[in-house]
Amino acid sequence: MINLFQFIPEIFILSLILITLCFGLFNKDRAISLNTLGFILLSILLLNYGKDFYSSTQITLNTINLFVLSKIILSIGSILFILLLKRPLKNENLYRYEYVLFLLFAILGSFVLISSNNFLTAFIGLELQSLSLYLMAAFNTKNLSSNEAGIKYFSLGALSSGFLLFGISMIYYDTGSFNIQNLDNFTAISEIGLSLVLISLFFKVSAAPFHIWTPDVYEGSPTISTLFFATLPKFASLIFLFRVYQELNISDIKSLNYIFQMVCAISLLVGVYGAITQKVIKRLLAFSSINHIGFMLLGIMSYQFMSEGTLFFYLIIYLITTFGIFAVLLNLRTVDGEFTKISQLKGLRFTSNSKSISMLVFFFSLAGIPPFAGFFAKFFILSASINDGFILLSIIAVLSSVIAAFYYLTIIKNMFFNKSEIELLDDNNKTGKVMFISSGIIITLFFIYPDPLINLVDNLFK
C-alpha cells in the first residue's frame, strides 16, 4: 500500500493543473489568480505541516528538511512569478492561460525531481520540467528568435536527457537498482554511468562546459521565461545535484570529485570571460549565472562545513537578486519593442530613481561588495570551501569575482554615468515595481540583519 500522504504537495499541484485546465477555458484572469491563491495555500501548508508529510517514510530528518525548505522556496517563487507575468505577456500579446499551465508542470516536475529517491522518478521529474521549459522558451510563436531558442533548448536538452538515461541504465546494469541511496560498491561502470548522470545535471544547471545553450536560450526566449529559467527550475536541479552529491558520497569517489572540481573551476572562469564582451543584457546575465553556478558548486562540495546553510543562503540571495533584476528589466521597454541591449540602459539614473538604485544594489550584491547580502553569501561559501581545503578553487573564485565586478560596473556605468541616447518607456507595472524595490530592500536588510534568514535555514536543518 502506497502512502499517499507524502505526495500531498505534488497532488496539490496536479489538482491545480486540472482546475486551471478546466477553468482557464472560461476565464483566464480568474484561473491565473486562482493559482496565486493555490500556491499561497501550498506554501502555508508546507510551512506548517511540511515535515509531517514525510514522517511515515524512512527518509532522514535532514533530507526531509531539505525537501520542505526547497519546496517552500519553489512555491513562494511561483507566487512571485505568477504575480509578475501578466503585464509582460500582455505586452507581447502572449497572455494565454497555457503559460501558467507550463509553469505548473515545470514546478510539478521540480517537486518530483527534488524529492525523488530513485533515478527513474528523477528522470521523469526532470523531463516534465524540461519539456515545459522548452515550450516556455518557444512561447512567442511569431518571433523567430523565440522559436530558435525553443528548438535549440529542446534539441540540446534531449541530448542531455539521453545522457541521463544512458547513465542511469549503466548504473542499473552494474548495481541492479535504481535507488539513489544504494550504490555502495562502485565499479568502473557505475562510475561512468554516474558521471553521465552528472553531465546531464550540469547541463540542466548550465554549468560550464555544458553551458552552450544558456546565452542563446536566455536571449531568444521572452524575458519573462528567461526569468523562470534563471531561477526556479535551475534551483530545483541544483538541489537534486546537491542530493546526488550528498547521498552518493561523491566526495569519496576520486574521479567524480575531480569532475566536480573541474566543472566548478571552468564555470567560474567561463562565466566571467564570456560575460565581459557581451552587449545584450540577457546574454550577460546568462554568463554571470554560469559564474554563480560555479560558486554554488563550490558550496555543494563544501557542504559539510555548515550543513546546507551556506548553499541555501547563497541560493536564496541569488534568487532574490535575480528576481529583482528581471523585475526591473521587465518594467523597461524601448519605443520599438523589448529592451535588450546594455547600452539602452544609458541614463536610467535620470529617468527613474527607483530602478537605477535597485539595479545598483543588485549588481553590487552580485559582485559581492558589502554592504549588500551578496557579500555574506560569497563570504560563507568561501569560508566553507577554505575550511574544507579547497584553497585553489577559492582563489579562482575570488579572482573571478573581481573580473565579474568589471562587467557589473559596466552596467552601473551605463546607468549612472552616461547620458541617455534612446527613450526608455516605463511599463508602470505596479507589481513589478513593488517586487524590485522590496528585493532591493531585502538584499540590504539581510546584510544588516540576517537573523531571519539564518534562523530559517538553521531551524530547518537542526
Place this chain on the structure above:
Amino acid sequence: MSFPILSMLILTPIIGALTLSISSSTQLKNKTIFLSGLWITTGEFLLSLLLPIFYDKSKNGYQFIEFHTWFDKFDINYYVGVDGVSIPLILLTTFLVPICLLCSINSIQNRAKEFVIYFLLLESFIIGVFVSIDIVIFYVFFEAVLIPMFLIIGIWGGENRLYATFKFFLYTLAGSVLMLLAIIYIISKVKSGNIELISDFTFDQQIELVLFLCFFASFAVKVPMFPFHTWLPDAHVQAPTSGSVILAGVLLKLGAYGFIRLSLPFFEYASIYFQPMIFALSCVAIVYTSIVALRQLDMKKMIAYSSVAHMGFVTIGIFTLTQDGINGAYFQMISHGIVSAALFLIVGVVYERHHTRMISDYSGVTNVMPKYSFFFMVFMLSSVGLPGTSGFVGEFLVIMSTISVSVYLTFFTAIGVILGASYMLLLYKNINFGDLKSDIKQLADLTNIEIFYFSCLAFLTMLLGIYPKLLFEMINKSISLSII
C-alpha cells in the same frame, strides 16, 4: 560610557543620507541641499570631538566599546571601539568632509543631492573602518568605501573619468579579495574575528608569510606603494576637487592604518621577514615618484605623485618597527592628510576659475591673487617639511628612526626630502611668480568661504608643527602596544 557614541558616528551620516534621499529633489535648491549636508557633517564633527575629550589616555586597550552579535554561527560580531591610533584619523575624516562639501557648493551644479548623499555614506563607511575591532566588519567597511568613491569619480569626474574610476575600483578590489581569503583563513584558525584575539595567536611561519602577503596586497594598493600606485594619479586627475581631497586626505590612510592595526600585530614574524622588501619598495616610491613628479605638466598629477612619495615615508616609518618610526609615520599620515587635502583644494580653486590644470597656463598668479599665494605658500612649505609646520615632525622622526636600521635607507629618504622640496618649489614658482599672463588677469582672489577653510587647515598644520605633543600624547600608548 553607555552612550553608543561610535554607532552614532557611523549612523548619523547614513540617517542624514536617507532623509535627504527621501526628500523630493525637484523642490530643493542646490544650496539648501549642500547646507543640510553641511549641518549634518558639522554635527558629526562636533560629535567626534567628544572622543578625544572623553578618551582616557592612561588606559590600555580599546574604549567606548560596543558589542553586538551579528552572525552567531560564524562568530562575526559588530564589535567597535577606539584607541589612540584611530581617534586622530576619525577626527581628520570628520574635519575634511565638511570642507569637501564647502568647496563643491559652486563647482557641483548637477545632481547635487546625490553628491551630498554619496559623501555622507562615504564618511560613515570610513569611520566604520577606523572604529571596527572585528576583522570582518573592518573588511566590510573597507570594501564599502569603494562604492561611493566609484560613483563620485564616475559622475563628477573629468573627461577620462570612466577609465580612472574603473581602474581605481578594480585595482582596489583585486587587492582586497586576497585579504578576504586571508581573513577567512584566519577566522577558521582562530575561531574568532576579534583583532585582539588574533594578535595573540601565532601562525605557522610559512603560512604567516602568505597571509602577510595577502594583507599586503590589499593595503599596498590602498597606500599606494610603488608598483601598485598607478591608479592613484589617474584617479586624482579625473576626480572632482572634493573627491581628490577625501582620496588623498583619508582614503590613502586606510592602507597605512591597516598596516598598523592589522599587519603588525597579527604577523610579527612576517613583518620582520618582509622588512627589506617594504623598505626597498618605499625607497623606490620616494625617489622614483619624486623624480616623476618633477616632470609633470599637470598640477594635480604632480601632487598625486608627491602623495605616493609621502606615503613612502609612512610605510618606511611603520616597518622600522620602532616607537619613533611608527610615531613619525603616524604623524606624517595626519600631516599629509591635512596638507595634501589643502593642496588639492588649492589646485581646485584655480581650476574652478580658469578651467585648466596645466602648470604652463599659469604664471604670476600672485599679482592677482595675493591671499591665494599666501595660503599656497603655507601648504607648500608644510609639504616640503619646513620646521614649524606639521610636515617637518613626521619626516624628521621617520628619517631619524631609519638610522637604526640602515644608513643607506636614511640616505634615500633624505634624498626624497630634497627632491620633494625641489618639485614643490618649482610648482610654486611656476604658478605664482613670473610675468602675469594676460588671460589670468581677471582671476578673482579667494572668497570668504575659501579663506575660512584654508585658514582652518593652515591653523592645524601650524598647530601640529609647533606643538606636536598634542598628537603624540594621544597615540604614544596605543602605538607602543602594537610594536613587537
